[in-house]
Amino acid sequence: MASENVMHANGHGAGAHADYLDSTKGLWSWLTTVDHKRIGLMYLWSVVFFMITGGLLALLIRLELLTPGPTIMDAELYNRAFTLHGAIMTFLVIIPGIPAALGNFILPLLLGAKDVAFPRLNLTSYYIYVVGALMALSTLILGGVDTGWTFYTPYSSTTGGGVSMMVLAAFVLGFSSIFTGVNFIATIHKMRAPGMGWFELPLFAWGMYATALIQILATPVLGITLLLLVMERVLSVGIFDPNLGGDPVLFQHFFWFYSHPAVYIMILPAMAIISEVIPVFSKKTIFGYKAIAFSSVAIALLGFLVWAHHMFTAGMSLFAGAIFSFITFFIAVPSAIKVFNWIATMWRGSISMKAPMIHAINFLLIFTIGGLTGLFLAALSTDVHLHDTYFVVAHFHYVMAGSNMIALLAGLHYWWPKMFGRMYNERMAAIAAALIFIGFNATFLPQFLMGSRGMPRRYYNYLEQFQELHVLSTIGSWILAFGLFMCLAVLLASLRGKKGVASNPWGGKTLEWEALSPPITHNFEDTPVLVHGPYDYRPQPVPVVVEREQGVTH
């Protein structure tokens, strides 16, 4: 209902065709907006802000590691820096990144809807995010946090500083994530354009749906675990600390019961973007629609059954180890299937190497390495060697920083003209993409080698023998930072120009391209009706009603 009111107020107030950016003016109109597009943008700028903060911390960490022993800071500061980096990047950047920023903006447009199902809940979730973020930052005043983003007990229940505050921040952020998930599920169920069945959903929506499932089912477990930890710290109730009669390994089980599924909160949205970008820039229908859609859901569900693969050295039974390893390998298969589907989509297409496509290809290459290196860690005997070394650091940066962030960039470059009605400098954007790719690999490829040779993670000091690789990695971090900075500059520079991009600059077939660029507040002049499938690139698209009669699905 709220959206109806605003729609009328804004729509009529500033002329029928004013876009959502200009429909109302002033900071207050943004802070109180319930327009999913504006909320998406507020999320986007917040995420960018924290990505810069977390990125600067990463540069400091890498600089410290340039030499063994003290370089620019002491051990305590170093431990606080990598904890804050990890916590910011996971809870404030990657988890909300694609769903809350891009998803909020694009999902209703893709569905042909006016807004999400619960616009006010959407705004609430943004403010909860802001509160959680401020709480996380306030730990800086409370003496910092030095536990690592995993908060392992009993270290975390006994160390000083702002651990309780950081843990509560993650708890609060969990609610923001749950609200977004609830909203998306309801939106996908209820707000699809007339004529859009489940198998005419763009794959981005399938990805968001699978992500939302995990957000709703897993996040509460993290919430409870974190609350128990705070209870132990503040009230000395023995739960995880053996000195109080608790069990420290229990915490690890609880933590990973959330945090393993959470890694799929990070990758499914990335895959969702790639599934949109590749068909458009190949001008060809997606290969294996159902395989991609179902493998997202399969990954989301199987993801709940593998948490203890993070604990193979923590002392579990042989049988448990075998089961968790076995199921973990099963998840690798849908990931492989998706990669082959994307490549098959490009095959015999009409491929246009624009900036979004360059990022998408970078994603394919980086995710191939990220996924395959997961196999080393899923296998029991090799994981015993590699666990808690730089190999794990490299693996999860390939899938989180590499795949997730690069997919976010692919999506941002793809939907930028829709979001702002302006086109960025394509050449410069392509150069930035190449720099990011080179910098990323220079930073993290050496870390695999460091890890397999025995360099443990979370080490302030290290043996001489690892220095060359650390230097390489640090130099890589500068290239990466420069590439990202250039990318941001190119995008922002476009905002100085005049609006005036066509509504469908890339030739996409999904509904968001039928809206104006940028869209009006209520998205579409008239509710769009789905005529042909989301990836129908035939010269004469076949109406979905006809296809359904013929039993064709995409």
Added chain:
Amino acid sequence: MTWFRDFLLGTPAATHASDVDGLYIFITLLTIFFFFFNGALIFYAAKRWKRRSDDEVTPHITHDTRLELIWSLIPLAVVMLIFFWGFKGYVSAWVAPNDAMEIVVTGKKWLWEFEYPDGTRALNDLHVPVNKPVKLIMHAEDVIHSFYVPAFRLKRDVLPGRYTEMWFTATEPGVHQVYCTEYCGKGHSDMLARIYVDTPEEYEVFLREGDEQVRKMPLKDLGKLVYENKGCATCHSIDGTRGQGPTFKGIWGKMERGTDGKEHVVDENYIRESILVPNAVVVQGYEPIMPTFQGLLRERELLGMIEYIKSLQ
């Protein structure tokens, strides 16, 4: 292949490492292969089917069941192979042989303590014989630590309030690095130890004379270490209070009356005899309860004890 293995992982130094290395190299080759395979397909496609005009028409291919089966089943078979291979290696590193020598490992912020079967202890340096199974029984005193020996391809978490085990048979004489791999605070990255894998001759020397730390330690400090580690402290105080046995404070040079009614002066020979044959002379007023330390102390440790007692005036 060995240069490749040594480049990636370093030279292995324990029996079960070769199995881990085999699997590691297999997955490495697989990763390299698929990276270049996917990369080649992508670049071929991008070049071959580069868009030349905006109204190019592409074939409408929605799926291909046979192809999809192939690229689902082949990866499935490969990952199952990897699973069994990894499981096999894990099992072989699971149960220690019965004749394994047992060493107790204590991890605490930020050092490793080793206790040998004979009760001697050492900090951060562990001596083991080559080609003999050794079992570590580990626990932590404060937070979780993890005991990692890259050259053995082994790692095990060390938990407070619980024991975990790890065993190995070292095959390469030399010094191997040990790291703590569970984050434990400020000194985490300095919580290092070394395992000295000794040849039988070197190990003989170690058994007779102790490790370098012990050999280099001043006698008095060595005596203090023995006093604290070998159980003397449970009965003999060093501050004059009376325990199960006489205090060591001021005992040097004193005359003691034994239960045999004779006076004995506390000198080198008296102390030596009291340790090795405790019941030869028992001081009046005490029970003959002290066990013999024959065979439990090295010669230099006896000398150290004497020096230590001398110093307690």
